[in-house]
Amino acid sequence: MSSTPATNRQIRFARHPEGMPDTECFTLETRPIEPLAEGQVRVRNHYLALDPYIRMRMEKKDSYAPVMALGDVLIGRTAGQVVESRAPGVAEGAWVVGRLGWQDYSTATPSELQSIDTAKAPASAYLGALGSTGVTAWVGLVHIGGVREGESVLVSAASGAVGSVVGQLARRKGCRVVGIAGGARKCGIVREKFGFDDCIDYKADDFLEKIGQAAGDGFDIYYDNVGGPIFDAALPLMRNFGRIPLCGLVSQYNATEPYGVKNMREVFNKRLTIRGFVISDHRDVFAAATSELEAAYADGDLVYEETIHDGLENAPASFVSMLQGGNVGKQLIRIVT
């Protein structure tokens, strides 16, 4: 059986962005599909995850990972089904996830793929709360942040895919959790759907006053997804010996002039620890992370939101919208509709 067509649609990197990317940074191309070599499989991608880290790969200069070259197929994780296999041990029909790119079909070797069980949870969940997004939340909160029962936790981008899992994991550990999100609608979702104790709107005029009130006697952990002015605002709200896992800097990815952080004095005064991390450095704890995420999901303690747009051709516009905060939860493209 082979349901592979003759051609494949791909989205490729066309132009470096200055500040916020636009759809001109991408092109949709159709290329012939080559026959599989021995040891390869063909995956029909069903869902594509659009994540903020991709923006960093569009820079001209390497950050924590190499940048893309112009002309490359955009990097991104997908969930899909094996439609053709020349690799022993990988059956046609199997569901997998991997970093397979913005395209209809991908060619891969088994080591690039991870099997998923679509009987336990929908395929898309393995790109989000039960996949690398959930693992990112766990690694930052537990492994880097060293969260302890009963602590007070602040999370930015709280309605986002990572932030919403951070808060739910912290609540499950008996922590008090305050989120930061943009707009009343997102804050409502964070409180009601994700069960945070509170959520403060950073776009509101009284943000600094409100977050100060919500801090009570301070936060033990600030899980930072955004950097910039919100990071600066969080520093004076930390308790002594607080920890700040730095998961991302979404506020800074599109900034042409970096924000200057003024409250670094707090790091000394309160003996804070700030630590940047990338999950690929922490593969040794993936199994522990995944098992806790699956248990939380099975117990009903882990819910998630997805913002799903249809059509591979719409991925560039959806990516830009996600960078502007247009999503709640995981931003996905449904390729097969």
Place this chain on the structure above:
Amino acid sequence: MSSTPATNRQIRFARHPEGMPDTECFTLETRPIEPLAEGQVRVRNHYLALDPYIRMRMEKKDSYAPVMALGDVLIGRTAGQVVESRAPGVAEGAWVVGRLGWQDYSTATPSELQSIDTAKAPASAYLGALGSTGVTAWVGLVHIGGVREGESVLVSAASGAVGSVVGQLARRKGCRVVGIAGGARKCGIVREKFGFDDCIDYKADDFLEKIGQAAGDGFDIYYDNVGGPIFDAALPLMRNFGRIPLCGLVSQYNATEPYGVKNMREVFNKRLTIRGFVISDHRDVFAAATSELEAAYADGDLVYEETIHDGLENAPASFVSMLQGGNVGKQLIRIVT
């Protein structure tokens, strides 16, 4: 035997500084000396240490430690001799150090004092390289920074009391050590007397270029004593997984507007760890620190500089001069000349 006079000169806190303190922030007063109560001892202070942390105690708002009230005797560590004792186990004539304040004579209980051995090293050394200064260097480099043999270490305020010990301890551990100091004279001392591999003058026009060259393939540890623009300049010079123990922020103590740190993106890209510390949180490692410092001193691996001014009455001017970088090594007042 009692050699205690009837009155005691003290320097008291007279005015909160705005930015850089001046001598108007202090007053010299003469007060009667009260008889000792049972359990107390009288110490004749010989040396007074003038340290940057005292500036933070002159703020109106608490930082990591409570601020002083107007009218208080200035806090500060001294080395001196017991001249009168009503405490069992403390002999008259014993040499001690303690946080005994800017004054000729201090009244203390034995728990506030630490014995020193002036046969091993001069009394003043126990205020510096063999005292809390040396311990501060060790705690930041070893306990917080986790230095490993052969790493590359950057130290700011390298000619200062703490920085000069940091570099020597790191060299003793087989590290490559680069210092940052203000002016060609201080840089020369750092290289020649303290044996750093290199030292860069932050006051020179080509500072950024020179420090970039000295960085080679980057620093594993940046021991930060200064904060502000030098901290910012160091961030892009760090290697992946670098550690930044934050010991002090001397560049910011007198700043009326805090500096905005622009390179925080590097903390994420390079997965850096920044950690503020105060040695009083780490009493459990003091013994290990002291024993390594004493071994280094005995082996000739630990030398130190002192800038000594005579006369308690000159302490305010010397303190201001120290904050402006007028010292090399430990800034001391010799009270008994």
